[in-house]
Amino acid sequence: MKKSLIASGVAAAFALVAHSNTAFADIVVKIGHVAPLTGGLAHQGKDCENGARLAVEEINEKGLVIGGQKVTLQLDGQDDAGDPRTATQVAQRLADEKVVAVVGHETSGTSIPASKIYSDAGIVQISPAATNPTYTLQGFKTTYRVVATDAQQGPALANYAAKNLNVKTVAVVDDSTAYGQGLANEFEKTAKALGIKVVSHDATNDKAVDFRAILTKIKGENPDAIMYGGMDATGGPFAKQARQLGLRAKVLAGDGLCTSSIAALAGQAADNIVCSQAGKGVDQMAEGKVFEAKYQKRFGQPVTLYAPYTYDAVYIIVDAMKRAQSTDAAKIVAAMPATDYKGIIGDTSFDAKGDLKHGVVSLYGYKDGKKTFIDAVKM
Template sequence: MRSHTRYNMVVAAAALAVPFAAHADDVVRIGHVAPLTGAIAHLGKDSENGARLAVEEINAKGLVIGGKHVTLQLDPQDDAGDPRTATQVAQKLVDDKVVGVVGHLNSGTSIPASRIYKDAGIVEISQAATNPMYTQQGFNTTYRVVATDAQQGPALASYAAKSLGVKTVAIVDDATAYGQGLADEFEKAAKADGIKVLSRDATNDKAVDFRAIATKIKGENPDAIMYGGMDATGGPFAKQARQLGVRAKVLGGDGVCSTDVVKLAGPAADNIVCSEAGMALEKMPGGAEFARKYEAHFHQPLQVYAPFSYDAVYIIVDAMKRANSTDPAKILAEMPTTDYKGVIGETTFTDKGDLRHGAISIFSYKDGKKILLDVVEM
């Protein structure tokens, strides 16, 4: 009696399993990594939101790869902007069997994590890492959808020299791969443009008190101060410099060029001129529509990186479609021939994984609003 009952249960279970298996989706994971805790968590969440919006849209439209219905699943991870955590998170994504990764946000996390993805044969598209070294390691897995500091530094220096009439500058960086790398590129270009570099100082990405450096710089009386770092420190730096009576313009890169820097710098935001390593949102082919969708979905304005992470997800899926496979190796093999037209414009890559046609946008702030000053096509 017991064996007969057990047999019936097995048959019934098998009958239920067949239609379920026939209609089951292939769930394919795409990783996203950025700081979701710490001082620049707002930038990390902005990026994650962009990736999430892309995943939800693709799932809503329906995705069929290799004759199977595929459901994408975003695998969001927090590296806290820390290089050691970044490698741990990268290994977790490899273990999670993601087919591609959008990330990391910082250069200082993207570079160490890139070896983990390279060893696993998984494509990594950074939405924000600008340090040239990221794609100069010889890995076939590293890509980015922003310009590099080798482009951003010179564009910022050129604008300072030609449009702002800057003759002397003091340089400060936060000692990260991003901040120091951008400051290095700016310094080289500034000297070539005839700007005299009066001093070079370093702080760190967790600093809160900049009065000693600002006081020293006040005595040097430069026309401008170039700050290499993120908005979490760049904003307070500009604020404290203004409080000490420093009138020099504060120049920053994309890490400073956020919506939140207005809150962090206060009235001193009007003294900031910053660059973004991509086309300005209002100049992006799909920028206005993307901003509308983003704000309707998340009920907040986007910061900086959401359009780049959004397109990065679509680029991975575009490679998946061309490969007609969800196999990471086959997706990776299609990446060099990418020609994707998205929100940020047309994306094609060099043999190193850099954008073939980058752009640098220059902004200022006025009464709490971010104003586009110039776009430099690279």
């Protein structure tokens, strides 16, 4: 009888320990990341993914405890190839895989259609780079961005053109994407209001490689500047071909062109580009040099553009987890509006739409192919 009681006690003790270990076992929490990892924008997409991966690795190394449980983060990286249709397929895949939040997508054209899927699934989405105003005007409680919008970036670029470059006439070209078209339209609106004459507005596409027909027409119009709404993969060759055709006009562009890669893509024509960035450049961030050194050491290459933004986006998601004391997607959504996070990119807090309360637009030029800071405009 005594042996039976002892055996029962030991069994109960083991059961209690087993239950305790199960209750406090490590849990793996997936955070999604989506960007173009193939195609013409792969260099920008990989830069974004690297930033997010660096944050995940750091957090895991330090140790993360949420609600009394040790949490290991796992980055679920996906490729949308910069294609809107692929973006929705990837978004649905991440929703089915029960990620707790998503960092991405990079472009406006992919972020906007994907946002509906994340909203339906109740998953926070933080884009590090989508600037089209429509992205946060859909009424979704899950949609955030950590950059300024084209409604801020376009006017900042137009104001600089009018007041600092003394531009009187401009030709506008966009790549027909949600990003390029949106930015070009916002620029054009402000340019006209400032008295700049828009001599033409042409459309190309985000796969184009030959711009000579459009540029020959623009050469005949003889504008002071050309505003190009698009990414560096096409904007670089656009600027290069403009120079080859002897156009004297400055090339004005947004953040899609404002990369460290543009010199290789545009050659000597890079020095004719003035571009805006929908946030601070890494060279203007208080901890930018420290971040760049860590990034270079880990990945063996310099920051291209938005790695600091994806890095902070991961930390912002973890900050929401900590405040909610939960890794539940719905509770992360509920915690996001109260975000007040100080990170590499600066202070991040959001308005009711999910936009930054204190956005910054930076202006850059290129000298001997090197990206050079001009000015910062607080929004």
